[in-house]
Amino acid sequence: MDLIRINNVKKTYKTGTTAIYDMSLTIKKGEFVFIIGSTGCGKSTLIKMLYREEKPTSGKILVGGLDVGKIKNRKVYKLRRKIGVVFQDYQLLPNSTAYENIAFALEVLGLPKDEIHTKVMKVLDLVGLKNKAKQYPSHLSGGEQQRVAIARAIVNGPKILICDEPTGNLDPKTSLEIMDVLNAINELGTTIIMVTHDIDIVNKLKKRVILLDSGRVVKDFKEGEYKSESI
Amino acid sequence: MKAFRILGRNIRDSFKSVFRNFSLSLASISCITITLVVVAVSIVLSLNVNNFTKIIEKDVTIVAFLDLDITDDEIKDVYEQIIALDNIEKENVVFMDKMDISKDMMASSPTFNNIMSRWTKEESPIQSTYQIKVTDINFIKKTADEISDIDKIDVVKYGEGMVEQLVSVFDVVRKVSFAIVIALIVVTAFLIANTIKITIMSRKREISIMRLVGASNINIKLPFIFEGLILGVIGSIIPIIITIYGYTALYNHFNGQLFTQFIKLIKPTPFAYYTSLVLLVIGMLVGMFGSSRAVKKYLKI
16 A cells, blocks of 8 residues: 655745656555655655645645645644654754653653653663663764654654654764664564665665655665666 | 643643743843833833822812802702702712801901901801812813803802813823833833744744644644743742832832822722732733744744
């Protein structure tokens, strides 16, 4: 079943710049997809439209059955609860501990305290940070902060995890550790869409790779097909 | 149950946030404190001006002089006609008999005594009067004219000309002081709202993260609104203390009147408490609206 269906989508910003031209794509449940391409190719715009940070100018985007372009501003939270998002700069609340940052995503859903505790401790365990629950982000390393961000993104069991260059600020070793975490999450059934510049990681993981250029899909490599020299 | 849980968390988060962003909170609180002190002073001044002009206006009396040949029955009849008119304080229509007036005048001066002691009741040129107070001084001229139309009333005096001038001057003073208070409240509202707006601007990222993890707009707004409310309440503490203790001290120091006995101050109880309540409400509302407006800006995409 297609979890994400993008039909003839075009995105032109108010400034007149067109970031995406007539794009069509489908992503199935449980897939792990890399989106690659040079800077300004439309990668960020594409994933921003998936979590409704931007609206398509024309065409249709269905995410888990929701028509993203038609979601009203005050209903956006309904989509966001189905999607986890991880960024290059972690986007953690600086004045909240690792535990509080993760718990926040469940508190907005109104879950009882003990249920929140169980779930938060479970994901902290999954990302290997059980002993750092009470640390503030400023006391954690980059890799640890990214793990907290990942834990927050998956704590309420979203169907989709969107990662916007999650390893962009990390050294190669830490990057691989983060990829291990993402792989483990994918194996539990979560669909992962990851934008990256890190060709080493893409080569290593041998997943589906979508190559963008100037707002268009240039090539869609099936699992294991992609090799860096094929750009 | 779920809604209460979310509400409880929002309140808890608001308190946390006030203390975690303490320097920013302090900026908002100081702004609220300073502006509310100014508002408090202007409210106290304005209401006192209002009060003492009202007291002076209340002292204005219409005196209706009765015909010399009036009989006792006619005096009662005139009374009935006066209290039947509009704009009359019915319990404040006082009859002054000509003999009582003579006695007062005789007591006040030996010359008067010398002359007036020779007059009998019939011979006396002094007229009995009715002293009348009106409910609305703005219509005093109309009421005075109506009284002078009553049969057996010779002439009506109320300080014509001067009273109208007094009334119009007081009217301007009251309106101006009222306008100043309103203007100050509006300026305060903008000032506080803007200060809060600046402090929230620095938390734009926090708001975008809240949205990201699936917080609904109302869920994002509520903690900020509560935070504004808390800031408003904290910010109004000092102005309230100044109003209650400061005004009471001022009142006691001047013995309840300023410079002359004509300018009477309003008694501190319950006046100072009502004013404090107004300050608290202004602080709370402005804090809440300021925050709400500022957050709203970041909830649009």
